[in-house]
Amino acid sequence: MMTRSVLPILTVVMAIVALWYGGAVLMNKRWTMDQAARAGVELSLAEVVADTLSQDRPKLPAPHQVITELWNTTGAKVLEGRAFSKRSLIFHGWITLSATLLGFAIGTGLGIALAVGIVHNRAMDMSVMPWAIASQTIPILAIAPMIIVVLNSIGVQGLLPKAIISAYLSFFPVVVGMVKGLRSPDAMQLDLMRTYSASGTQVFSMLRLPSSMPYLFTSLKVGMAASLVGAIVGELPTGAIRGLGARLLAGSYYGQTVQIWSALFAAAILAATLVGLIGLIQRITLKRMGMAR
Amino acid sequence: MIWVIFALAFWAGGLALNLWLSNCPWRGTLAVRLAVPAIFGLTILVLWEGLTRGLGVPPVILPPPSAIGVRIAASLPILWGDFVQTFVKGALTGYVMGCGAAVLTAIVIDRSTFLQRGLLPVGNFIAALPIIGTAPILVMWFGFDWQSKAAVVVAMVFFPVLINTVQGLAAASAMQKDLMRTYSASYGQTLAKLRLPAAMPFIFNGLKISTTLALIGAIVAEFFGSPIRGMGFRISTEVGRLSLDMVWAEIAVAALAGSAFYGLVAAVERGVTFWHPSQRG
Known part of the structure; x- marks a missing residue:
């Protein structure tokens, strides 16, 4: 299955890169042409293409420009021994990652606790569960700026406000998924x-908890992705100082497109790594529990 | 202070009502299944209103629901x-x-x-x-x-x-x-x-x-x-x-x-x- 998919995936990725280069040439052409017209020179096609792929502030930076910027702000900084300088994406990534992980841990912990309560208490189930489900249909991310500013005004700053946003974003998916999982044993097994x-404790620890694991891991992946988005959005209202979200905002203030794209890729790599890590733990756990498909 | 006491009393009442409703014989009916989350939501609102007013929480931190409704x-x-x-x-x-x-x-x-x-x-x-x-x-x-x-x-x-x-x-x-x-x-x-x-x-x-x-x-x-x-x-x-x-x-x-x-x-x-x-x- 894996080897059969390698060629198609590579083809699609190559096509995306090719489209990207084509788009970069087309979108940055105007600027090159304007500059040439102002200087009064005629450019050959090769010169136009070469210029569109190496502008300082292109509309769409070419892939190699983004990768160069990523390397300059991560690997090169490490080689210089300044991995945690303010110009390093490792520093900004770490700020975002720490808020994400703290919030994810809080949200997941509380979510699992509430799910256990819901499964064992009918009053709790009937009053809380409809709201937990409804919360999935409303854009709760919108209260992120308010949390940051309000906590800031009572003197709480830095990691914790962002972690709170990450926590409540990962909380609801975990509650809903975990309740489903804890209820998955059928009447026969019960x-x-x-x-x-x-x-009751034995039923919980020997039947309900083990059979909830596949559901838990699925919602952990959703929650982790939501946590990262929460941490990034939580960095926007504080005035763009630290973190990947701040890099995005600062880049958009000053028109530094290459910086925006490199921050975006750093966020994407972070998300892929975190979700992939949960997937790996899922595979190992389910295999050891004899539940792998 | 009266607001806080009222809010806590309302909370206790709502909790008792929900506990009773979710264990009563009609708990499967649609009316009860709608009423329980509605009472829960209402209790949260009253608790929020009572506590913000009773404890004098400044509106720049958390405005009471009534102020939001007016707005x-x-x-x-x-x-x-x-x-x-x-x-x-x-x-x-x-x-x-x-x-x-x-x-x-x-x-x-x-x-x-x-x-x-x-x-x-x-x-x-x-x-x-x-x-x-x-x-x-x-x-x-x-x-x-x-x-x-x-x-x-x-x-x-x-x-x-x-x-x-x-x-x-x-x-x-x-x-x-x-x-x-x-x-x-x-x-x-x-x-x-x-x-x-x-x-x-x-x-x-x-x-x-x-x-x-x-x-x-x-x-x-x-x-x-x-x-x-x-x-x-x-x-x-x-x-x-x-x-x-x-x-x-x-x-x-x-x-x-x-x-x-x-x-x-x-x-x-x-x-x-x-x-x-x-x-x-």
Whole structure:
């Protein structure tokens, strides 16, 4: 399955890169032409293409420009021994990552706790569950700026406000997924536990918790992606100082397109790594539990 | 102090009522199943009102719900203008364009297993990325007005809908496809009469996920620059002026718009996929 897909995936990726280069030439052509007309020179096609792919502030930076910028702000900084300088994406990425992980841990922990409560208490289930489901249909990300500013005005700054946003964004998917998972054992299995005269705790730890694992991991992936988005958006209202979101905003203030794209790619790499990591843990855990498909 | 005592008493009463309702003999009826979450929500509101008033929480930290209600009633024209700018022009346009393009793309690549095998993993990968980060780029390309917001929404909804549609087009069973073959149905007929209807539950799954994404995309894109109206613009400027009742009013509108949008798509789904087991319940 994996090897069969390698060629098609490579083809698609190559096509995207080719489209990207084509788009870069087309979108940056205007600027090159204007400059040439102002200087009063005629440019050959090769010169136009070469110029569109190496502008300082292109409308669409070429892939190699973004990769160069990424390397200059990460690997090159490490080689210089200044991995945590303010111009390094490792520094900004770490700021965002720490808020993401703290918020994710808080949100997941509380989410699992609430899910356990919902499964074991009917009043809680009937009053809270409809709201948890409804929360998935409303853009709760919109209250992020308010949380930052309000917490700032009572003196809480830095990591915690962003972590709170990440936490509540990952909270609801985990609650909904975990409730589904804890309810996934069917009546037959529950009856079997009953015939063993298992106590409530035993049913929970030996049947409900293990069978909820596939659902938990699926919602953990959703929650992790949401946490990262929350941390990035949480960095916007503070005036763009630190973090990947701040790099995006600063880049858009000063028209530094290459910086925006490199921050975007750093965020994408971070998201892919985090979600991939959860996928790996999922595969190992489910395999050891004998639940791998 | 009287406010705090009243709020706590109301909370205790609501809790007792809910505990009783959820264990009473009529707990399965629709009325009770609606009443319990409604009482819970009302209790939260009363608790919020009572505590903010009783403890003297300054309105720049948390305004009481009554103040938010007054603000909503007083600024209906502004809220309506923001709603039109962000939801109707930005989110809805982008949603229709993005979802339409995704379904069409899925149908186009349907005949090529090669393209599917390549596009699906790439699409799955992209769907997990923070696409919202493209907002500053798209605002630069398409200007401050709603066009850039629609573009962000297109980028956000495209891949979830694409993945779900491709999965859905594979949902018709071999037996059903063989039956169409025995009718000597053409590719187009099989697509229109069997495979697209069979794909609808999957497509609507993607469409429902995308309703929230569309609203989030349109609002967050406005944080990167917008004309002087729009829900995201209003939220970010009013937060800066610390008039939080207006921020909460916009959030209430956003929540209402989000659930109504989701409810509408779910209602259409019920009409289109009436045959599916999950709808016959």
